Amino acid sequence: MEIPDPELPGIPIDPQDLEILDTPTRFYEKLLELTASTERRLALCSLYLGEGDLEKNLIAAIRERSEKSEIEVTILLDFLRGTRTNSSGESSVTVLKPISEKSKIYLFHTPELSGLVKRVLPQRADEIIGLQHMKLYIFDDNVLISGANLSDSYFTNRTDRYFLFRNCKPLADFFHEIINVVADSSFIVENEQLVPSPKCDVHPYLGSAHLYREMLKTRVNRVIEKYKESRKTSSNCMSADTWIYPVLQMGLLGIHQEFEFLQKLFSLKNPELKMTMASGYFNFIRDYEESILKEGDYHLDILTASPFANGFFESNGFSKYIPPLYSNISDQFLRKREINGRLNVKMFEYRREEWTFHAKGLWAEHNNQLMTLIGSSNYGYRSVHRDLEAQVMVVTRNPTLIDRLKDEKNLLFEYSSILDMAALQQPEHHIPPLVRVISRLIRSFL
Structure with a gap:
């Protein structure tokens, strides 16, 4: 397959050590199952933790496990989302209180939100500046990577993707170190207070944004270089039919x-290459649009959420305009497709009664090989420029695994229909004139 080499070296795996979960309920059950069997380390890295009964039950399971066994527990969330309170005054931080004494709880705060902007932007709106968006769940040497957050809808009726890499110490060590260096550069919960970590040499928003970025970049690059060196000296299995690659x-x-x-x-x-891309929030940056529409030549299917499956559908306030914003982005993309004659690029929208759509990723199929990317990225401006993202690329020639990966992809399309200019004329896709005007101005915040 003509798949470009990623920056980081690969890890050969046994396809049987990759478990693909197919429902939010199974994702939740697996989190509990892995928690109960963890013996050394447990790390949860997510945008936020919800405040419902399911989330509290997960925290109770972690507490029970840590009381039975001396395990290292690390939680990394985003500061802005993790401190946002609900109507009852609860937040991710308050839900984590039962395990705060025996765990290390960190909240990453983007250095881009500081000064007057931080003082002026209200809660929720301040999140557009940048977030900790990685979704990595590590249990000993097992890595569960997803686009899903730790919240009740992601455990019940929000469609996403979930891959569990079992007994993969190189991958677990790499992502565990990435989590730790970001955590060391974040706020820590200490005596029910949020203070900069003792290892955070530059305050995340009171210090110099430039110095903070350089500090964290240096730390992340050290982990990257350490990983590269470890793969050089490790025994490579060139005959392996399945490889995985971490991607930051x-x-x-x-x-x-x-x-x-x-x-x-x-x-x-x-032209023989078949590619598929999924994102609950379709918003390609200009570089990707031009590469796909003006340079590339392959079949591409794009799956995104219908307005009904958008998590902001029928929201209050400005949020109610978010589904029309994405309809407008799809409208503009399809018009550019027509202009460039890329008719083998097609769009589809996901709609399932009482479900929302949050799945994201890429699949590429050619010559009895299949590649897929899974992780937190939506491939939009925020994912590229503002947020912290992590993915894993899987490349395989194993026929059984190829069938499993195709089944996972096809399951998403079972609830899809074509999204074309005719579909965009339906009432649910109505785009108010105001949305068309401001769309270009705010696309970089989506």
Whole structure:
């Protein structure tokens, strides 16, 4: 397959050590199952933790496990989302209180939100500046990677993707170290207070944003170089039919592994290559649009959420305009597709009664090989430039695993229909004139 090489070296795995979960309920059950069997380390890295009974039950399970066994527990969330309170005054931080004494709880705060902007922007709106968006769940040497957060809807009726890599110490060690260096550069919960970590040499928003970015970039790059060295000295199994590659995207720090890989991938010229892309929030940056529509030549299917499956559908306040914003983005993309004659690029929308759509990723199929990317990235401006993102790329020639990966992808399309100019004329896709006017101004915050 003409798949470009990612920046970081790969890890050969046994396909049987990759478990693909197919429902939110199974994702939740697996979190509890892995928690109960953890013996050394447990790390949860997510945007936020919800305040419902399911989330509290998960925290209770972690507490029970840590009382039975001396395990290292690390929680990394985003500061802005993790401190947002609900109507009852609860937040991620308050839900974590039962395990705060025996765990290390960190909250990453983007250095881009500081000074007057931090004082002026209200809660919720301040999150557009940048977030900790990685979704990595580590239990000993097992890595569960997803696009799903730790919240009740993600455990019940929010469609996403979930891959569990079992007994993969190199991958677990790498992501555990990434979590730790971001955590060391974040706020820590200490005596029910939020204070900068003792290892955070520059205050996340009171200090110099430039110095903070350089500090964190240096720390992340050390982990990257350590991983590269470890793969050089490890025994490679060149005959393996399945490889996995960690992929980071931290544009905030000038780390662009995902962006550079996708630029090469989207520019491929191979009419026999079939590519599929999914994102609950479809918002390609201009670089990706131009590579796909003006340079690339392959079949591409794009799956995104219908307005009904958008998590902001029928919201209050400005949030109610978010589904029409994405309809407008899809409208503009399809018009550019027509202009460039890329008729083998098609769009589909996901709609399932009482479900929302949050799945994201890429699949590429060619010559009895299949590649897929799974993780937190939505491939939009925020993912590229503002947020901290992590993915895993799987490349396989194993026929059984290829069938499993195809089944996972096809399951998403069972609830989809074509999204074209005719579909965009339906009432649910109505785009108010105001949305068309401001769309270009705010796309970089989506």
